[in-house]
Amino acid sequence: MxxxxxxxxxxxxxxxxAESIGRLRRVLQGVLFxxxxxxxxxxxxxxxxxxxxxxxxxGLGKTELVKGMARALDLKHKRxxxxxxxxxxxxxxNPVLEEVDxxxxxxxxxGPVFANILLADEINRASPKTQSALLEAMQERCVTVMGQTHxxxxxxxxxxxxxxxxxxxxxxxxxxxxxxxxxxxxxxxxSVETLERIVLEREIGVPPEVPCVIDAHALTTLQDxxxxxxxxxxxxxxxxxxxxxxxxxxxxxxxVRYGASPRAALAxxxxxxxxxxxxxxxxxxYEDVRDVALPVxxxxxxxxxxxRLEGLTPDxxxxxxxxxxxxxxxxxxxxxxxxxV
Amino acid sequence: MPIDTNLARDPAGAAHWERRARLxxxxxxxxxxxxxxxxxxxxxxxxxxxxxxxxxxxxVELVPFAWGAIGVAxxxxxxxxxxTSRPRFxxxxxxxxxxxxxxxxxxxxxxxxxxxxxxxxxxxxxxxxWPVRVRATRPVMLLxxxxxxxxxxxxxxVADAGAxxxxxxxxxxxxxxxxxxxDELQREKAIDERSAGxxxxxxxxxxxxxxxxxxxxxTLEAAGTLREQTAAELAALARNLAAAEQAAAxxxxxxxxxxxxxxxxxxxxxxxxxxxxxxxGMRPAGDAGEKLGKEAAEALADLSPEQLRELxxxxxxxxxxxxAALAKAAxxxxxxxxxxxxxxGCKPCGTCKECRDGKPCKKGACAACSRAxxxxxxxxxxxAPMKAGAEEDLGATRRELVxxxxxxxxxxxxxxxDVVDAEHAVDESAYAGPQAGGNIAPTADGGGxxxxxxxxxxxxxxxxxxxx
Numbered sequence: 062m063x064x065x066x067x068x069x070x071x072x073x074x075x076x077x078x079a080e081s082i083g084r085l086r087r088v089l090q091g092v093l094f095x096x097x098x099x100x101x102x103x104x105x106x107x108x109x110x111x112x113x114x115x116x117x118x119x120g121l122g123k124t125e126l127v128k129g130m131a132r133a134l135d136l137k138h139k140r141x142x143x144x145x146x147x148x149x150x151x152x153x154x155n156p157v158l159e160e161v162d163x164x165x166x167x168x169x170x171x172g173p174v175f176a177n178i179l180l181a182d183e184i185n186r187a188s189p190k191t192q193s194a195l196l197e198a199m200q201e202r203c204v205t206v207m208g209q210t211h212x213x214x215x216x217x218x219x220x221x222x223x224x225x226x227x228x229x230x231x232x233x234x235x236x237x238x239x240x241x242x243x244x245x246x247x248x249x250x251x252s253v254e255t256l257e258r259i260v261l262e263r264e265i266g267v268p269p270e271v272p273c274v275i276d277a278h279a280l281t282t283l284q285d286x287x288x289x290x291x292x293x294x295x296x297x298x299x300x301x302x303x304x305x306x307x308x309x310x311x312x313x314x315x316x317v318r319y320g321a322s323p324r325a326a327l328a329x330x331x332x333x334x335x336x337x338x339x340x341x342x343x344x345x346x347y348e349d350v351r352d353v354a355l356p357v358x359x360x361x362x363x364x365x366x367x368x369r370l371e372g373l374t375p376d377x378x379x380x381x382x383x384x385x386x387x388x389x390x391x392x393x394x395x396x397x398x399x400x401x402v
Numbered sequence: 403m404p405i406d407t408n409l410a411r412d413p414a415g416a417a418h419w420e421r422r423a424r425l426x427x428x429x430x431x432x433x434x435x436x437x438x439x440x441x442x443x444x445x446x447x448x449x450x451x452x453x454x455x456x457x458x459x460x461x462v463e464l465v466p467f468a469w470g471a472i473g474v475a476x477x478x479x480x481x482x483x484x485x486t487s488r489p490r491f492x493x494x495x496x497x498x499x500x501x502x503x504x505x506x507x508x509x510x511x512x513x514x515x516x517x518x519x520x521x522x523x524x525x526x527x528x529x530x531x532w533p534v535r536v537r538a539t540r541p542v543m544l545l546x547x548x549x550x551x552x553x554x555x556x557x558x559x560v561a562d563a564g565a566x567x568x569x570x571x572x573x574x575x576x577x578x579x580x581x582x583x584x585d586e587l588q589r590e591k592a593i594d595e596r597s598a599g600x601x602x603x604x605x606x607x608x609x610x611x612x613x614x615x616x617x618x619x620x621t622l623e624a625a626g627t628l629r630e631q632t633a634a635e636l637a638a639l640a641r642n643l644a645a646a647e648q649a650a651a652x653x654x655x656x657x658x659x660x661x662x663x664x665x666x667x668x669x670x671x672x673x674x675x676x677x678x679x680x681x682x683g684m685r686p687a688g689d690a691g692e693k694l695g696k697e698a699a700e701a702l703a704d705l706s707p708e709q710l711r712e713l714x715x716x717x718x719x720x721x722x723x724x725x726a727a728l729a730k731a732a733x734x735x736x737x738x739x740x741x742x743x744x745x746x747g748c749k750p751c752g753t754c755k756e757c758r759d760g761k762p763c764k765k766g767a768c769a770a771c772s773r774a775x776x777x778x779x780x781x782x783x784x785x786a787p788m789k790a791g792a793e794e795d796l797g798a799t800r801r802e803l804v805x806x807x808x809x810x811x812x813x814x815x816x817x818x819x820d821v822v823d824a825e826h827a828v829d830e831s832a833y834a835g836p837q838a839g840g841n842i843a844p845t846a847d848g849g850g851x852x853x854x855x856x857x858x859x860x861x862x863x864x865x866x867x868x869x870x
Contacts, residue, residue: 069518291519293512295499337508343519346508389500391492394433396541397534399504 070289070343078286079341082108084274085133086339092129092269093122094262095255101339102246102356103130103220107280108287108335111243111328112199112219114184114234114360119224121248125268127180127220132271134280136177137214143187145230149194153204154211169206174198177214177277181221185231195219196238216280236319236363243328244353245360283338290334291344299347299388300329303354306382307362313385316368317378321361328357347388355379415521419501419511420494426533427497433536434490439483440544446475447548454555459563465556472552504533571613576625577605580632582731590727592720593639594687604628633738635683640724640739641830643686646675646694647717648831654710671830686720 070078082104089100099115103126106113115123124140131138141152154172158165173179174195181195198204199219203212221242223234239245251259263269275283306313307320314320332353333345340349355376362375393399450472457464492500495515502511507522514521572578584601587593608616608624615621649672653665676694679685686694693713705713721739728734857865 072519291513291516293509293516293518295495295512296509340508342508342510344509344513346510347503348506348508388503389496391490391496393430393534394437394490396433396436396537397430398537399534 067289069291070286070338072343074286075290075338075343076341078283078338081275081279081283082339085130088133088271088274089126089129092133092271093126094258095251096122096126096248099246099248100126101336102244102353105332105335105339105353106244107134107216107218108283108338109243109328109331110216110218110284110287111331112221112241114221114223114239114242114245115248116223116225116245117248118226118250121251123220123222123248124180124182127178128268129271131178133274134177135273135276136216136280138178138180139173139176140180140182141173142182143184143191145186145188145232147187147191149191150206152191152195153198153206156207167207169209169211171211172204174204175211175213177216177218179217179219181219183224184221185223185233187232189232189235192232192234192238195221196241200241216277216284236361239360240322240324242360243332244356246356287331287335287338290337290342292330292334293344293346295388296333296345296347296350297330298390299386300326300333300350302390303350303382303386304329304358306386307358307378313382314362314378316364316371316373317362318365318368319363321358325358325361329353332357351383354383358382415524416514418524419498419514419521423494423498423501423511426501427492427494429534429536430492430497430500431487433534434487434492435480435483436541438487439480440541442479442483443476443548444544446472446479447551450475451551451555454552455558455560458556458560462562500533505531571616573609574616574622574625576622576629577608579731579733580625580629581605583632583636583728583734586727586731587636587724590723590730591687592723592727594685594691597635597684600683601628601632631683633734636724636728636734637738638678638682639684639686640721642675642678642682643717643721643724644831646672646679647714647721649675650710650714650717653705654707654714675830686717688716688720688723691720 086097086100086104089104090097093100103113107130117123127138127140130136141147150172152172152174154170154175156167157170159168160166161168184192184195187195198213202215202217203210205211304321304323304326305311307317307325308314309317309320311320329350330345333349336349336353337343337345358379359375362378364373364375364378368378450468453468453471454465457468495512498511498515499509501507502509510519510522513519573581580601584593584598584605588595588598605628608621608628611621649668652668653672679694685691693716725736725739728739729736
């Protein structure tokens with residue numbers, strides 16, 4: 062039985078949502094200087110109920126961004142520094158033997174995963190067992206300990222980071238687990254202007270003032286409104302063709318060993334809707350898909366050895382696919398050419 | 403989770419953008435149709451060019467049909483191109499995608515078409531933002547090429563082979579002339595059907611040859627020979643008719659007192675003429691033919707005077723028809739038929755000295771016979787071709803007249819020769835001369851050339867050298 066149809070979002074609601082998101086964006090831009098694209102993607106990830114994997118050097122402001130977002134959204138946030146000796150219970154929580162009513166019994170002590178926003182720092186340093194515990198929580202949005210399932214708070218967002226250097230003793234996330242992240246975002250180094258502004262406006266040990274602009278309820282409402290953003294069939298077709306083009310059998314995806322999964326298509330759809338709402342629109346568009354395609358797909362493509370030896374990167378392949386796969390999938394006759402608009 | 407799209411908004415905007423989408427789809431579909439039709443049109447143009455050239459070469463009347471066939475082929479190719487290019491045709495929905503993507507409408511048209519949200523404003527400036535640009539160079543060049551080829555096919559000078567086939571080649575002049583002679587002679591009933599049929603068969607034999615060979619030397623020579631032979635046979639017919647007529651008239655007019663030798667000679671002359679008429683290539687028709695055919699040549703002399711007179715009249719009438727027909731037909735030398743013998747039947751008185759001497763009675767002679775110049779050695783000079791005159795037809799094989807020198811004493815014998823390639827034109831009807839006192843036999847050839855020599859020019863030179 063099909064679920065009941067959602068009412069589409071109307072323009073007024075979309076505009077109101079966009080204004081709220083704009084306020085959040087502006088606040089976060091005051092927290093993290095010169096990383097507007099990163100902020101936008103994180104906001105989109107939050108609205109799309111996705112998790113974001115941030116990859117960048119230490120000290121670029123990832124933790125500040127998470128803290129700032131938690132304050133701006135008035136959400137509970139936790140930070141876990143992943144190490145090789147970190148155990149799953151250190152994240153999910155452990156049963157503790159306590160005396161209750163004269164009887165000794167195990168009571169569940171929730172771990173740091175029980176927060177609205179969890180910053181999993183250097184996630185690739187934990188053992189695969191620990192990683193899988195977190196990734197299960199990310200996917201199921203609940204934790205099961207000793208047969209008891211404990212739901213995670215709503216909203217729940219994991220912002221994990223990876224350090225692209227110092228790879229010795231790390232456990233790179235397997236592809237199946239990477240697939241659970243909505244985005245993988247490369248955090249770029251700050252520009253001179255950004256650094257200058259940081260120097261002028263920040264001090265070590267003094268966190269910036271971050272006002273609360275959206276509460277948890279409003280955030281949940283926004284997330285619901287993202288679901289009501291209309292996905293036109295041509296845009297859905299574009300997403301499908303884009304994801305299908307990542308298949309190794311496709312000549313455009315030469316060098317790809319494993320392509321994107323249907324989960325990638327769902328992720329693209331959700332991200333495109335969220336981005337459409339951020340723009341104040343009631344529908345997703347081809348432009349939204351193009352904008353979120355790179356962070357959605359880059360960690361879902363596994364390249365073969367030859368491609369890696371040639372220096373190909375997932376980013377390059379996704380960019381090639383975006384150039385090659387048009388929104389309008391039919392060719393034009395030779396007597397016509399597409400106009401450059 | 404699906405979104406309820408059962409919401410229709412702004413029908414005016416919908417009509418505006420749907421019209422644009424249909425227009426764009428039509429433009430793209432026309433492009434597909436054109437790209438499918440043009441190669442075929444080029445092939446048809448090439449084939450049509452050759453068809454037009456062929457039609458102009460072989461049958462000009464087929465040119466409109468060739469144009470029609472080209473037009474039909476182009477139309478059929480257009481229909482076929484529509485069917486073959488149809489799978490690639492753009493739908494309105496697909497055109498809408500192209501339109502909204504190129505115009506940066508963020509899939510608003512597709513959403514609105516699905517009933518979600520309003521249609522974009524109708525005032526969006528489309529100038530210079532139409533999703534496709536026409537590349538007309540290739541289609542225009544191909545169409546121009548086809549048009550140029552077809553126009554060239556009509557403009558290039560082409561020989562009309564049909565006209566070449568339809569050209570009229572006239573039969574050789576001699577054959578035409580002989581045919582006219584025979585036609586006129588048949589119309590006047592001057593010769594019998596068999597004679598005419600034989601000549602016509604020979605004409606047909608000549609004309610049965612390929613037209614292109616009508617003017618070859620052999621054909622012309624055959625036609626010329628036919629003309630000469632026919633003319634000779636007609637002349638012989640005329641002469642024999644005249645001789646028979648004269649003999650018959652003479653026998654009919656001879657009184658019983660006339661010497662038997664004279665009668666015998668007339669009878670022989672009549673019989674000889676009758677035999678010649680029977681054996682000749684041309685035989686008389688009508689009464690003359692019937693009367694001559696009824697009796698044996700030797701028995702004609704036994705006819706009664708009345709029958710002889712009728713025979714003479716019939717022969718005379720036949721000769722008159724012969725002359726009249728040949729005069730109408732033209733191109734016939736009537737002189738070759740001999741002098742007119744219009745003897746109306748002489749009636750000897752039987753009492754005069756000539757009657758007693760067996761000579762023609764001057765008193766009883768008819769008006770025609772009593773005129774002077776009737777030929778014979780005692781009846782005037784006649785027509786002697788040997789005469790001094792202007793040299794003509796030098797080198798010809800048929801007739802050559804040599805100019806006589808002013809001083810005839812110094813001229814060589816060969817210089818006075820007249821060479822005629824013809825048979826002797828002996829006037830056998832000429833007066834045989836006085837009968838009494840012995841006959842002069844043979845009589846002179848009054849009216850004919852006194853000397854005829856068949857010498858070739860080199861033989862003439864040999865004669866000249868001999869006399870020098």
